[in-house]
Amino acid sequence: MKICSLADSEDQRVAELIHRSLVDWYGKNLGQGARFGDRSEPFLLFPRVYRELDPGEALGAFGGDGELLGVCFVHPRPTHVSVGIVATAPAAAGRGVARSLLAPVLERAAREGKPVRLVSSLFSLDSYSLYTRMGFRPGAIYQDLQFEVPQGGLAVPVPESAKRVRLAGVDDARRIAVFEQGLRGILREKDWVFFLTDRVLGWRVWIVEDPSGALSGVLVSGEHPDWGMLGPGCARDPESAAALVWRALDGRRGRSSVLLAPARETDLVRRFYGWGGRNIELHVAQVLGTEFPEAGLGFPTFLPESA
Numbered sequence: 214m215k216i217c218s219l220a221d222s223e224d225q226r227v228a229e230l231i232h233r234s235l236v237d238w239y240g241k242n243l244g245q246g247a248r249f250g251d252r253s254e255p256f257l258l259f260p261r262v263y264r265e266l267d268p269g270e271a272l273g274a275f276g277g278d279g280e281l282l283g284v285c286f287v288h289p290r291p292t293h294v295s296v297g298i299v300a301t302a303p304a305a306a307g308r309g310v311a312r313s314l315l316a317p318v319l320e321r322a323a324r325e326g327k328p329v330r331l332v333s334s335l336f337s338l339d340s341y342s343l344y345t346r347m348g349f350r351p352g353a354i355y356q357d358l359q360f361e362v363p364q365g366g367l368a369v370p371v372p373e374s375a376k377r378v379r380l381a382g383v384d385d386a387r388r389i390a391v392f393e394q395g396l397r398g399i400l401r402e403k404d405w406v407f408f409l410t411d412r413v414l415g416w417r418v419w420i421v422e423d424p425s426g427a428l429s430g431v432l433v434s435g436e437h438p439d440w441g442m443l444g445p446g447c448a449r450d451p452e453s454a455a456a457l458v459w460r461a462l463d464g465r466r467g468r469s470s471v472l473l474a475p476a477r478e479t480d481l482v483r484r485f486y487g488w489g490g491r492n493i494e495l496h497v498a499q500v501l502g503t504e505f506p507e508a509g510l511g512f513p514t515f516l517p518e519s520a
C-alpha cells in the first residue's frame with residue numbers, strides 16, 4: 214500500500230469513495246445507507262473545500278494496481294492538527310488502510326509537538342476503535358440534531374439575544390479567531406478567512422455580541438445546496454448559542470439543517486428539541502496529546518473538521 218497526497222484529478226474518485234464507504238457502512242451496520250443519498254456528487258465538496266484550505270494535505274492510500282483504497286484529510290493549524298474525514302473503500306475494510314493513513318499524520322504532529330484532534334461517530338465502533346487503539350482519548354459528546362425549518366420560520370419565541378446577531382465581515386476574521394482561541398484553545402484564523410471570503414461554496418458567518426459590543430459567539434451556516442450543516446462555531450454561553458442557532462435556522466427556511474450540539478448542555482438541547490430538533494447520531498471529540506482547557510460551547514462540523 215502506498216500513501217501519498219491526492220492530486221486534483223482524483224476528486225471524482227475521492228467523492229465516490231467517501232460516498233460508497235458511508236452508504237456501505239451505515240447500510241450494513243445500521244440499515245441507514247439511504248441517509249447519504251444516491252449521488253456521490255455532493256461529496257465533491259470535501260476535496261474541493263480541503264484543497265482550498267489545506268493544499269497538499271489530502272492523503273490517499275493506493276493499492277498495487279493504483280486502486281484508491283482510502284482517504285484522509287489533514288488540517289494543520291498553529292495550535293493543533295485536525296483530521297477528517299477518514300474513509301476506507303468497503304472492499305478494503307479491516308485491512309489497516311485507515312491506520313496506515315493516520316500513522317504518518319500522527320508522527321508528524323508528534324514531531325511538531327501538536328495534539329491531534331477529531332470528532333468520531335459513536336454509532337461506528339470501527340471508527341471509535343480505530344482512534345482509541347491509536348491512543349486518542351474520548352472527550353465531549355455531541356448530539357447531531359436535525360431541524361426542518363418550515364417556510365414560515367420556526368414557530369418558537371425568538372431568543373432575547375437574537376437582536377444582537379449579525380453577519381460577520383472579512384474584517385472580523387482575526388477577532389473571531391482570537392475569540393475562539395480564548396474559549397476553546399485552538400487557533401484557526403485561515404478557516405475563518407475562508408468562510409468569510411469564499412464566494413463559490415457559499416457560507417454565512419453569524420456573530421453575536423454582548424451589550425458592550427464584545428463577541429460572545431460565532432456560527433457558520435453552510436449555504437451550498439449540497440451542504441446542510443451549521444458549524445463550526447463556539448459561544449461563551451447557552452443564550453448566545455441559542456441566538457446564533459435560531460438566526461442561522463431562520464435563514465434556512467424550507468431547508469433541513471444539522472447541528473452538532475454539546476450533549477452536556479442539557480437545557481440548551483431541550484430548547485432545541487422544542488424547536489423540532491431530532492437526534493440522528495452521536496459524535497465524540499477525541500484528542501491525541503495535550504487537551505486544551507475549554508470554556509463555553511463548541512459546535513464542530515464535518516466540513517472542515519479543523520476544530
Ligand SMILES: CC(C)(COP(=O)(O)OP(=O)(O)OC[C@H]1O[C@@H](n2cnc3c(N)ncnc32)[C@H](O)[C@@H]1OP(=O)(O)O)[C@@H](O)C(=O)NCCC(=O)NCCS
Pocket residue numbers: 234235238283297298299300301302305306307308309310311312313332333334337338339340342343346
Ligand atoms: C472507520 C473506517 C475509516 C475504518 O477503516 P479501516 O481501514 O477498516 O480501519 P483499519 O483496518 O485501519 O483499523 C480498524 C482498527 O479498529 C479495530 N477495531 C474495529 N472494530 C473494533 C472493535 N469492535 N473493537 C476493538 N477494535 C476494533 C481493528 O482491529 C483495527 O485496529 P488494529 O489496526 O489495531 O488492529 C471505515 O470503517 C470507514 O470508512 N467507515 C465509513 C466512513 C466513516 O464512517 N468514517 C469515519 C469518519 S470519522
